[in-house]
Amino acid sequence: MLSIFDHGAFAPCPAPFNFTAHVLSQADVDPDKIALAVLSPAGSERWSYGRLKAAVLGTGTGLLQKGFKPGDILLMRLGNTVEFPLAYLGAIAVGLVPVPTSSMLTAAEVRKMVAQLSPAGILFDKDVACPDDTGLPMVETAELIAMRDLPPADYDMGDPNRLAYIIYTSGTSGIPRAVMHAHRAIWARQMMHSGWYGLTREDRLLHAGAFNWTFTLGTGLMDPWSVGATALIPAEGVPIDSLPLLLKRHDATIFAAAPGVYRKFLGSHETLDLPKLRHGLAAGEKLSDTIRQHWTDATGGKLIFEAYGMSECSTFISASPDHPAEPGTLGRPQQGRKVAIVGEEGPVECGKDGTIAVHKSDMGLMLGYYGEPEDTASKFQGDWFLTGDHASMSENGDISFHGRVDDMMNAGGYRVSPLEVEATLLPHPLIREVGVTDIQIKEDASIIAAFYTSDVDIPEADLKAYAAERLARYKQPRAWVRLDAMPTNPNGKLSRKALKPLFPRG
Template identity: 65%
Template sequence: MLSVFDQGPPPPCPAPFNMAAYVLAHAESQPDKIALSVVSPTRSERWSYGRLRDAVLGTGAGLLARGLRPGDRVVMRLGNSVEFPIAYLGAIAVGIVPVPTSAMLTAGEVARIVDDIAPGAILRDPEIASPDAPGVPEIGLERLVAMRDLPGAPYAMGDPEREAYIVQTSGTAGRPRAVAHAHRAIWARRMMHDGWYGIGGQDRLCHAGAFNWTYTLGTGLMDPWSVGASALIPAPGVEIAALPLLLRRHQATIFAAAPGVYRKILAAQNEILLPDLRHGLSAGEKLSDAIREGWHKATGTAIYEAFGMSECSTFISASPEAPAPAHSLGRPQAGRRVAIVDDAGPVEIGTEGVIAVSSRDPGLMLGYVGAETETRARFAGEWFLTGDLGQMDADFNITYKGRADDMMNAGGYRVSPLEVEHALSRFPGIGAVGVAEVEVKRDARVIAAFYTAEETIDEAALAGFAAANLARYKQPRIWRRLDTLPTGPNGKLSRRALRALMED
C-alpha cells in the first residue's frame, strides 16, 4: 500500500468569486454581531460585521481613488493594529493585490521585496521601517484610516484563479521569495474548519499573534469571519502572562498560538482556569509532547496541531473529531490529496520520505513571483515537495521527521541559513560564517552564529550589525568564534556539526 491519502476532491470554488466578499458574507445576515474584539486587561475595541465590511469597502474605494487599479500590488508596511486586516481585505475587495510584510523587516529587506514585485504603492505607518523607493507612492496611515468613511466600492468579482495576495517565505537558495496565492485559497481553507479547528458560528477564537502575522491573518481572522464567528486579538503590548485572564474574561472557546506561547504561559502558571475553552490550536513549528501534556494538565483541554507552509496553508492536522495518535501531526484533511514520496514517487506505508501535496490542491500557491525556475523545482510530477520529511501509517496519520534541508524555524518563521550567513559575511573582519538552529533548553530553540576571525569580535557589535540588516526573528542570539568551521566529506559546511558544538 502506497503512502497516498485521497478520499475525493473538495467542492469546487464558485465563480465568479472574491476572497473578501466570501470572508465578510456574514455582514449581510448579521451586521450587528461582533466580528472582532481587540482585547486588553483594561479595555476592548469592538468591531461589528457591518462596521468591518463598511470600513473594508470604503478602504477599497479609497485605494482606487488614489489611482490604483485591479491587479496592482501594494506592499503593506503597517503595525500591529486593526488597520492591517482592514487594508488587506480592502485591497482584495477591489481586486488589488496586498503584500503583507512583517513589521520586523528592515528597510533593506523590504527594498528587495519592492524590487521583486514592483508594487503600485506602499501602505505605510511612519513608525515602520520602509525603504526609499523612487516612483512608488506611499499612502500614509492617516489617509488609510480616513478611507474607511468613504462610500464603499462594490466587490470586484472574477476568476477564482486570479492573484489575490502575496506572502513572503524564505527561499531554499537563501533569497526570500514572494509567494502568490489565488482568491480560491480562502475557499480551500474550508477543509480546515472541521479538519483542524472544529469551529462554528458560535465560537470565540482568540489568536495570540499580532495582526500583521500571516498566521493571525488566516487562522485568527479570515477563517473565523468566514463562518460567522467572533475573533479575539490581544491589543499591542499585552504580555503573554495576561493571556489566560483575557481568555477567561472574554469567554474564548478556541485558542490559537505558536508552541512558544503555550510554553511561556505554562512556565508562569501551573493551573489555568478556562471554563469556556474547548481546545487549543498550534502551528508554525513542531509542538512538543511536553507542551501538549503540560497544557492538558493545566487546563483540561487538548491542543490540536497542524502542518502547513506559506506555499499551501495547513493541510495536515489533528482535530476534535480526529485526535492524533501520540507523536503524530494528524492526518490530511478531507478533500486533500497528500503523499509521502521519494525520487521515484509515493513510497510504501511506513517508509520515510518527503511530505508532498498534489498540484491539484486548491490551496496551493500560484507560484513564486518572478521565479519560474524555482517554482518548477518544487514539483516532481503532480507533487509539490514541501522539503519536510514524514512517515504515513495505515490510518493515514503522518509523523513528522524533520527537514530535508537546513531550513531553520525561528518562533514560527522559516528562515534560510544562507540568507543570514550572506548578511553576516559583510561584517568587517569576519571570515567564514555558518548559522544553525540550536536547542538552548527544553522546547526553546534559537539561531546561533559561528564565525572565523583573527580574534573574538565584540558581540554587541555583531548583534547591532545583525539588527541593522536582518529582521529580529532572523538575528542570531548566540555568537561563537571558531578556528575553522566544520565541513563534511564534500567540503561543504556541516550544520549538523555546528549544532553538535552547542551540545558539548
C-alpha cells in the same frame, strides 16, 4: 500500500468569486454581531460585522480613488493595528494585490522586495521601517483611517484562479521568495474548519499573534469571519502573561498561538482556569510533547491540536477534535486534500521515510513564486509539490514528522532529525530553550552541537550524562554552547542555520 491520502476532493470553488466577498458574507446575515474585539486588560475595541464590511469596502473605494487599478501590487508596511486587515481585505475586494509583510523587517530588506515586485504603491505607517526614496505613492495610516467612511466599493468578481495576494517565505535556500496565491485560497481554507479547528459560528477564537502576521490573518481573522464567529486579538503591547486573563474574561472558546507563546505563558502559570475554552491550536513550528503535556495538566485536560503547513499551501495536515493525533504524529491530511510521501521514484510504501508532497490540484496551493517560473517548476515532481520536509505515513494516513530536508543532520554517516534531539533535551530542568545542528569540524567530519539558554551554568558533564540516558550515541551532541538568546527569524522561529556561526572555533 503506497503513502497516498486521497479520500475525495473538496467542493469546487464557485465562479465568479472574490476572496473578500467570501470572508465578509456573514455581514449580510448578522450585521450586528461582534466580528472583532481588540483586547487589553482595561477593555476592548469592538467591531460589528456591519461596521467591518463598511470599513473594508470604504477602504477599497479610497484605494481606487488614489489611482490604483485592479491587478496593481500594493506593499503593506503597516503596524500591529486593525488598519492592517482592513487594508488587506479592502485591496483584495477591489482586485488589487496586497503584500502583507512583517513590521520587523528592515528598510534594506523592504528595498529588495520593492525591486523584485515593482509595486504600484506602499501602504505605510511612519513607525514601520520602509525606504523613503522609492519614488512610489505612499498611503499613510491616517489616510487609510479616513477611507473607512467612504461609500462602499463593489466587489471585483472574477476567475477564482486569478492572483489575490502575495506573501513572503524564507525559502529553503535562505533567500525570501514571493509566494502568489489565488482568490480560491480562502475557499480551500474551509478544509481546516473541521479538519483542524472544529470551528463554528458560535466560537470566540483568540489568536495570540499580531494583526500583521499571516498566521493571525488566516487563523485569527479570515477563518472566524468566514463562518460568522468572533475573532479576539490582543492589542499591541499586551504582555503574554496577560493572555490567561483575557482568555477567561472574554469567554474564548478556542486559543491559537505558536508553540513559543504557550511555553512562555505556561512558564508563569501552573494552573489555568478557563471554563469556556474547548481547546488550543498550534502551528508555525513543531510543538514539543513537554509543552503539550504542561498545557493539558494546567488546564485540567484540555488538548492542543497541532497543524503542519507552509506559506505555499497554508496548513493541510492537522489533528482536530474529531480526529486527535496518534502519539508521535502530527495528525492526518484534512478531508478533501490529496497528500503523499514521495521518494525519488514517486510515492513510497507506508511507513517509509520520504518528502511530504501536495497534489497540484489542491485549491490552497500557490500559483507560483513571483517572477521565478523555473524555481516554481523545480518544486514539483510530476503532479506533486514537494514541501522539502521529511515524514512517514501510516496506513491510516497519520503523518510522523521527521524534519526539514535542509535541517537533517549528518553525524558519522547517520541522518538525524534535530527535532528529535531537541525534544529529548528540552525537558532538562535547567534548559529554557535548545536548538541543535551539525557542525563541520574538519573537511570530512561533522558533529552534533547543542545550543541552549539557561539561567545558570550547567556543567557539560551533566548535559552529556542527561543525553546519554535518553539518546542513541550517534544522536548525542558532542559539543554544548550556552547562549544569551536563541537566534530567530522575523516570525520568532528558531533559525538553525544561524546557530552554525555561533559555534566557538579554536
